[in-house]
Amino acid sequence: MTLTTENPVRDRHALRDSHDLDHLHGLMSLMTGAEKHGPAASSTLDALWVLYDRVLRVAPETAADQGRDRFLLSKGHGPMAYYAVLAAKGFLDPALLDTFGQYDSVLGHHPDRTLVPGVEIGSGSLGHGLPLGVGTALGLRAQGLLDPAVWVLIGDAELDEGSNHEAIAYAGAAGLDRLHTVVIDNQSATHGWYGGIASHFATAGWSTTTVDGRDHDALYAAFTAPHPGRPHAVVAVVEPKN
Template structure:
């Protein structure tokens, strides 16, 4: 796992040594069990880190602030990378990680928003996250809150679900410019798309780009690209899941 940028230190771990990107594999290694879905987690690690380290305006201190950015993990199966990043950023203690998946652990095989600090939704059933993100962006607009950004991470296989296409078509027509979709493309989709995944979003009126999902600089530039009046999609291509090792 490589990247081409220097990682910055988190701000929310007062009194503790900061945890950088290089420590994330160790944190993921603390989580064991037969239902880890390791490749599903590994495919998201770099993109999640760049989002939480450089883009999202949310921290443990602001996790319930109405003005915070929202991040929704739709790809909720195999949440180990998500848990590792949240722990690294101080949303919950690192010593929760070894209990992953245990009966009395808050860290389940799918995230539970009532149990995991920083989690905005419970997820794992494919096809739900993007519609929920559209609703969140609409709700913030209705409340007169133009500042919070809404981010949702989906897997490429989720685009096999019709609910996502209804959501992305509506979002483009509604001009939900605070909505951002991160698609992790590890060649899991059954159908695929002529011209690539980004073309599907562009056809619905979105701004869209495709980048190397392991290149931190490219991810940050794509996440930060202006897209006035339109929702934005970033397709992060990583190695196929059968070639991922964790």
């Protein structure tokens, strides 16, 4: 890799991310099987890594703390990237990865919050995660826990589900500014959105941005952008699903 001197901070991140992504791809390669939904998993890898490496305030030793940030994987079909990131960050023993999908494995084709350390919700059925994120943000607010952030990662196809429309409308009207949504856009939605995905969130009162879902610095800037008084949606555009 050739480095420039124009942005040494970005260059250091690029070096680190290149090494880390090689490691993550190696961890993902340990998980095999016909039902692994490889493209669905790969589409989320960069966003997941930037969140866990540079944004989320949660670690194995703080996974039960009330003040932790919450990450909800709604795009739970094809969770290989999620498991790889959890293993890289110490939530999981990497030796478990080659048991993925086996009958007696804790690593199912959909994540199970009762079996996998660090997992906040059981997921995989489209459209459930964002409504659960709204409820989580409301619950934290009701308890006076105003600091923890709630992050939900969804796929663009999940926006075909009516439950997400209701969650988007309510969160904007309620000003749930600790709620964040990452939409992985690999052009797999059936209907699509006039004006783009971000416009639907913006119309409902959300702060929005659309970025290259493979650019780690762009993802980090989008994830950490200020959005006082409003929930925040980041549309991460990746290559189309084959």
